[in-house]
Amino acid sequence: MLLQIALSDISGGIFLGGWETAALTALLVSFGIIALAFAIGIGFGYRELEEWAKNEMYEIFISGLIVGTLIGLINIIFAMSINLAGGNPLEIASSNVSSMILETNGLFLTLLQYNLYLGALSTLKFSFFVPIPIIPPVVFLVIRIGSFVSPWAGLGALMSGVDSVFNVLGAMIAALLVEQVLLSFIKLVILKYFLPLGILMRTFSITRVAGGTLIAIAIGAYIIYPLAVIYSWNVYSQFKAVSTPGNPGDPAGHMILENIKWDIKDTINTLTPILKNFVIIGITFFLSIIITFSSIRSLAGALGGDPDLFGLARLI
Amino acid sequence: MKISYILIILFLLCTVRAAGIVCPATPPYPPCCVSSEFWSGGWIYLVFISITLVILLLSVVYMLSKIFVKHEWEIWVKDEMYQILISVVIISTLIIVLSIICEVFTTLAGNDPFLIAHNYLNSLIWDKTLNMATNAFQYSVLCQLLAAFRLQIGPVSLGVGYNQQAGLRAVAVCFDFIYTFCAGISASLMVQDIGLSIIQAFAFRIMLPLGIIFRIFPFLRKAGAFLIALSLGLYIVYPLCFVMNKMIVDSVLPEIQLSLPPLETYVETFLTAIISPFMPIALMGLYTVMNQVAFLIPQALFLPTLNLVITFTFIKNAARVLSQNFGEGY
Structure with a gap:
């Protein structure tokens, strides 16, 4: 149960040619440089250099501790998250997001069909003419005075509203798809590439902060983000059960008759739960992002990384 | 002595x-x-x-x-x-x-990191994001054409007419958004590609020597340390981040099929939509494009952002290490 994450899962693979060897080599090289600096400090009586070497030695030991206890530490945290989630958090989160996508897709399809029907109905035009014969003494003429009528042209306003909801639903699906792809990406990439690279970079003083930041991103993305998604799914389910029990909205049920009778009240009432759905999915999406980013910032500070990385990300 | x-x-x-x-x-x-x-x-x-x-x-x-x-x-x-x-x-x-x-x-x-980075970015820009933007734009045009198509039964003066696909305008807006998004991503990646060329040209040839000279003077020490850190970060760390991205993308992400559909596909879609107006033909194209964009986001948005974060974090820390007095503390 404990060893959920095997050594091969976080192996550096091709990129570092075996991160364990690279990390140990980096530690030894750093140790050599610090030892040299310490010797120079002692030999020439440079107290400041001696103090710096002592500080760096302490950091090397911390990095060594991280390398040595990495697997055990990650496994313990992962086991805790399994306990919290009731299963593999990544798989549960992925399945939750798939459920949300499925529900939203159903609404998307229904709304599209409703929109198509409404669009066709609102543009329906009956054209006619009245022939008026003119019988002068010499010539017989027929003048046609024609016009057209669009009885349901006013439904165009409703159609604009439905268009907005439709676009909002589209944005919702896009956000959920991105969440799903991110979960798959994190599952495949984070432990194999970012975590070993972060450990390696943390070993050297000049790349220590970047390495600490990478380790924080790796742990935050692999452990915190799936838990945040699961938490937001629970929030969404609870809210849906209370505010919109059963089917969140079936506009197609009110398709034909009510709109022909120019009765749009039921249609608007049916669209409201869809909007509520969007709001709660949007909130939960941002909630999971905020939880993840805040955790990464705290972890980055604790591991000696840069907690202000989001200011840097604005450059993109 | x-x-x-x-x-x-x-x-x-x-x-x-x-x-x-x-x-x-x-x-x-x-x-x-x-x-x-x-x-x-x-x-x-x-x-x-x-x-x-x-x-x-x-x-x-x-x-x-x-x-x-x-x-x-x-x-x-x-x-x-x-x-x-x-x-x-x-x-x-x-x-x-x-x-x-x-x-x-x-x-x-395995090769010059700058060359690998340029190839990776060029492939991402010209083979993926711009293709996707073009795809989305073409679908948008198709939806708007379908939305404008009017079916007339009987003569114009005495008949019935309606736009059977008028609702596809909403779908066209979705495609327009995807087009704008992909075009924006392409522009950002192009800027990074140009930035790499500029870095390759001047980071080690101008910035590093200047930084070294500046570090000697007491009143220019911090500026010199910053210039040295900047040149090291931009010339060594930044391209290596793209090399890492390429390795990740090649080994992990599935190959996204981003070839543009031929003209016949659009004609077929147009005709099918006319014949069966309430079939959600447009949704299939929209969902496919959205799915492809979702797969593109890790490599076109997340990884480049991470590259910048790593590089600038390195530069900040390296500048601090290079400018310190080795004893006054961090």
């Missing part, structure tokens, strides 16, 4: 090593070569002259401190002499290990 011996030895090492990494007079320039523009006037000589000038200044201040019995001036001179020693150590270490670091990373990457 001890200090002067150390300085002499380190400078000899610097000169010998620097000769091996100086850029040739004319292109093409090998990777990691340091500027030769200063060499003919001699940036190494400029460094030597700068150190000599600073030592001269410090000597004068030391003499004045003895004449006027100013202990604080004496302490300041001793501090600055120590700082000069640190600067010389940094400079000599940089020059000695620079080409070694570049060779190691080039071996790790």
Whole structure:
């Protein structure tokens, strides 16, 4: 149960040619440089250099501790998250997001069909003419005075509203798809590439902060983000059960008759739960992002990384 | 006395090593070569002259401190002499290990990291994001054409007409959003590609020598340290991040089929939509494009953002390490 994450899962693979060897080599090289600096400090009586070497030695030991206890530490945290989630958090989160996508897709399809029907109905035009014969003494003429009528042209306003909801639903699906792809990406990439690279970079003083930041991103993305998604799914389910029990909205049920009778009240009432759905999915999406980013910032500070990385990300 | 011996030895090492990494007079320039523009006037000589000038200044201040019995001036001179020693150590270490670091990373990457980074970005821009933007734009045009199509039953003066696909305008808006998004991503990636070319051209050839010279002077030390850190971060760390991205993308992400559909596909879709107006033909194209965009986001948005975060974090920390006094604390 404990060893959920095997050594091969976080192996550096091709990129570092075996991160364990690279990390140990980096530690030894750093140790050599610090030892040299310490010797120079002692030999020439440079107290400041001696103090710096002592500080760096302490950091090397911390990095060594991280390398040595990495697997055990990650496994313990992962086991805790399994306990919290009731299963593999990544798989549960992925399945939750798939459920949300499925529900939203159903609404998307229904709304599209409703929109198509409404669009066709609102543009329906009956054209006619009245022939008026003119019988002068010499010539017989027929003048046609024609016009057209669009009885349901006013439904165009409703159609604009439905268009907005439709676009909002589209944005919702896009956000959920991105969440799903991110979960798959994190599952495949984070432990194999970012975590070993972060450990390696943390070993050297000049790349220590970047390495600490990478380790924080790796742990935050692999452990915190799936838990945040699961938490937001629970929030969404609870809210849906209370505010919109059963089917969140079936506009197609009110398709034909009510709109022909120019009765749009039921249609608007049916669209409201869809909007509520969007709001709660949007909130939960941002909630999971905020939880993840805040955790990464705290972890980055604790591991000696840069907690202000989001200011840097604005450059993109 | 001890200090002067150390300085002499380190400078000899610097000169010998620097000769091996100086850029040739004319292109093409090998990777990691340091500027030769200063060499003919001699940036190494400029460094030597700068150190000599600073030592001269410090000597004068030391003499004045003895004449006027100013202990604080004496302490300041001793501090600055120590700082000069640190600067010389940094400079000599940089020059000695620079080409070694570049060779190691080039071996790790398998090729010149800049070349790999350029190829990766070009493939991402021209084969993926722009293709996707074009795809989305074409679908948008198709949806709007379908939305404008009017079916007329009977003559115009006495008949019935309606736009059977008017609702597809909403779908066209979705495609327009995807087009705008992909076009924006492409522009951002293009800027990064151009930035890489600029970095390759001037980071080691202008910025690094300037930073080294600046670090020697007391009042320009922090600026010099920042310039050195900036050149190291941009020239070594940033391209390596793209090499890592390429390895990740090649080994992990599925190959996204992003070839543009032929014209016949659009004609077929148009005709099918006319014949069966309430079939959600447009949704299939929309969902496919959205799915592809979702797969593109890790490599076009998340990874480049991470590259910038890693690079700038490195630069911040490296500038702090290079400008510190090794004892005053972080």
